[in-house]
Amino acid sequence: MRLRSTRPVEFGSAHVIVTGGSSGIGLATARLLAGRGAKVSLIARGRERLADAGKELSAAVRGADVSDHEAVTRAIGELETEQGLPCDILITSAGLARPGHFLELPDEVFRQMMEVDYFGTLYAIRAVAPGMVERGHGSVVAVSSAAGLLGIYGYSAYGPAKFAVRGLMESIRAELTPHDVHVGVVFPPDVDTPQLHDENRWKPEETRVVGGTLKPLTAERVAAAIVDGIERRRFVTCPDAGTRALARFGSVLSPLLNREFDRRIRAVRRSRLAGTPRSADG
Numbered sequence: 001m002r003l004r005s006t007r008p009v010e011f012g013s014a015h016v017i018v019t020g021g022s023s024g025i026g027l028a029t030a031r032l033l034a035g036r037g038a039k040v041s042l043i044a045r046g047r048e049r050l051a052d053a054g055k056e057l058s059a060a061v062r063g064a065d066v067s068d069h070e071a072v073t074r075a076i077g078e079l080e081t082e083q084g085l086p087c088d089i090l091i092t093s094a095g096l097a098r099p100g101h102f103l104e105l106p107d108e109v110f111r112q113m114m115e116v117d118y119f120g121t122l123y124a125i126r127a128v129a130p131g132m133v134e135r136g137h138g139s140v141v142a143v144s145s146a147a148g149l150l151g152i153y154g155y156s157a158y159g160p161a162k163f164a165v166r167g168l169m170e171s172i173r174a175e176l177t178p179h180d181v182h183v184g185v186v187f188p189p190d191v192d193t194p195q196l197h198d199e200n201r202w203k204p205e206e207t208r209v210v211g212g213t214l215k216p217l218t219a220e221r222v223a224a225a226i227v228d229g230i231e232r233r234r235f236v237t238c239p240d241a242g243t244r245a246l247a248r249f250g251s252v253l254s255p256l257l258n259r260e261f262d263r264r265i266r267a268v269r270r271s272r273l274a275g276t277p278r279s280a281d282g
């Protein structure tokens with residue numbers, strides 16, 4: 001297994017741990033890496049989906065809630081023992097999104113987003129980073145979101161947790177890269193996964209209209225971008241042109257996007273007052 005910048009990544013001898021590996025982006029990434037010969041380990045809570053994914057990919061699995069520091073640390077330790085290898089690549093994909101109006105969301109939701117999306121990422125990275133630094137190689141990749149690049153109507157609980165993930169990865173990039181540990185962060189837009197379907201049940205109309213009519217990406221496309229990002233040791237991975245532009249030119253684009261989004265939101269409010277529904281393209 002080599003992750004030094006001068007040599008190609010050999011997935012065939014790598015132990016890859018994927019949190020949230022039983023579904024969506026995590027599962028698609030695990031599938032791709034298992035196909036490249038990696039030893040794959042998966043962490044999630046729901047035992048049934050985890051067992052199915054484990055069987056399909058011949059992966060080792062552990063049930064754990066990533067927001068439970070002790071449980072996720074223990075799960076990673078047990079997976080390293082079971083696979084007979086320390087973690088070479090960690091992908092933190094476990095997460096959940098609960099949109100809603102800021103004035104209506106319960107306090108508990110704000111806390112839950114931070115606990116799962118942010119602390120769930122932090123705890124897993126803290127479990128593997130010391131070993132990677134000691135060995136002088138490894139890769140840690142966290143899945144943030146387009147909502148971690150731009151404040152979006154309806155994402156006042158989820159967005160800040162994904163901004164926090166981005167801040168964490170930016171900080172540790174500076175600290176771990178000198179030890180030859182690659183650090184990456186991924187900013188997917190909408191992706192067709194069970195999370196998106198669940199999220200859609202809660203989305204305010206304004207959030208839908210701001211999102212427009214863009215077709216969600218497939219989890220496979222995001223997975224391919226993640227694997228490519230690891231191979232190229234990229235810090236930022238954006239699976240589409242929109243998030244790529246936002247990641248590069250966010251401070252210039254945000255005021256323009258916000259002006260357009262505000263226009264769409266005003267249109268929703270006007271039509272709500274008039275009693276007629278709006279279409280998603282504003």
Ligand SMILES: NC(=O)c1ccc[n+]([C@@H]2O[C@H](COP(=O)([O-])OP(=O)(O)OC[C@H]3O[C@@H](n4cnc5c(N)ncnc54)[C@H](OP(=O)(O)O)[C@@H]3O)[C@@H](O)[C@H]2O)c1
Binds near residue numbers: 024094096097144
């Ligand atoms: N889908 C999108 O549009 C989109 C866009 C941008 C970013 N993202 C991010 O991409 C990541 C993957 O999302 P996805 O769309 O692939 O969702 P998904 O299909 O619902 O998969 C989420 C995975 O995370 C696991 N998980 C959730 N909460 C967990 C917890 N507390 N502890 C351990 N595992 C947990 C789930 O399994 P269990 O529920 O069984 O634990 C599942 O394996 C998330 O971080 C999400 O925020 C998604």
